[in-house]
Amino acid sequence: KAGVTQTPRYLIKTRGQQVTLSCSPISGHRSVSWYQQTPGQGLQFLFEYFSETQRNKGNFPGRFSGRQFSNSRSEMNVSTLELGDSALYLCASSFGQGIYGYTFGSGTRLTVV
Amino acid sequence: GEDVEQSLFLSVREGDSSVINCTYTDSSSTYLYWYKQEPGAGLQLLTYIFSNMDMKQDQRLTVLLNKKDKHLSLRIADTQTGDSAIYFCAETGGGADGLTFGKGTHLIIQP
Numbered sequence: 362k363a364g365v366t367q368t369p370r371y372l373i374k375t376r377g378q379q380v381t382l383s384c385s386p387i388s389g390h391r392s393v394s395w396y397q398q399t400p401g402q403g404l405q406f407l408f409e410y411f412s413e414t415q416r417n418k419g420n421f422p423g424r425f426s427g428r429q430f431s432n433s434r435s436e437m438n439v440s441t442l443e444l445g446d447s448a449l450y451l452c453a454s455s456f457g458q459g460i461y462g463y464t465f466g467s468g469t470r471l472t473v474v
Numbered sequence: 475g476e477d478v479e480q481s482l483f484l485s486v487r488e489g490d491s492s493v494i495n496c497t498y499t500d501s502s503s504t505y506l507y508w509y510k511q512e513p514g515a516g517l518q519l520l521t522y523i524f525s526n527m528d529m530k531q532d533q534r535l536t537v538l539l540n541k542k543d544k545h546l547s548l549r550i551a552d553t554q555t556g557d558s559a560i561y562f563c564a565e566t567g568g569g570a571d572g573l574t575f576g577k578g579t580h581l582i583i584q585p
Contacts, residue, residue, distance in 0.1 A: 365516075367516075394572055394573075396572075396573070396575075403575060403576075403577045403578065404562065404564075404573075404575035405575075406572030406573060406574070408572075409572055417571060417572055419572060451516055451517065453517075453573075459505055459566055459573070460505065461522070462505075462507055462519040462522045463507075463519065463573065464519060465509075465516040465517040465518075465519075466516050467515060467516040468515075468516045
């Protein structure tokens with residue numbers, strides 16, 4: 362079956378702009394979570410959605426937001442981009458609260474210039 | 475906050491066994507995972523173990539969990555050049571906690 366699909370694969374934005382990233386989970390998975398990966402901070406949890414509801418949020422400013430649709434697809438949005446937002450953004454889906462692990466997509470590489 | 479610690483680098487000879495270690499601080503960790511990341515790629519789930527287990531074996535991979543010491547290890551038998559990657563240890567208490575990752579261990583294979 363198809364894996365977790367993230368689009369776009371690469372993105373270049375200018376400081377101050379906003380960006381929307383998309384994630385399509387594995388069919389049947391209702392939980393979608395987002396992570397930011399940077400060389401300095403490593404992998405950090407952004408937020409987790411289940412059945413269109415945000416259940417938890419990591420320690421990120423309000424410029425980072427997300428949503429989940431009825432088909433479990435998720436989007437995350439970053440407003441007023443800063444240079445420090447340059448990172449690999451990874452989406453993960455799971456069947457049931459991670460009991461069988463989280464399957465990650467290939468990520469979206471965001472560069473802010 | 476909760477923390478997961480790993481060594482940054484491990485160098486092994488091709489054909490030998492690799493042992494990657496991880497320690498965590500969250501006593502409520504329920505699920506523990508090992509992920510592999512190759513250059514330019516996302517994270518590949520290698521294996522996972524529940525906190526009520528001591529060991530799990532899956533082909534060349536063996537996971538050992540010492541819950542008392544909060545220590546997790548991943549042994550890769552007969553290490554090959556294709557095993558060269560960054561290996562991440564991660565834990566979660568379950569529910570909507572999200573994963574807490576270590577910084578990753580770069581596995582370097584010497585011919």
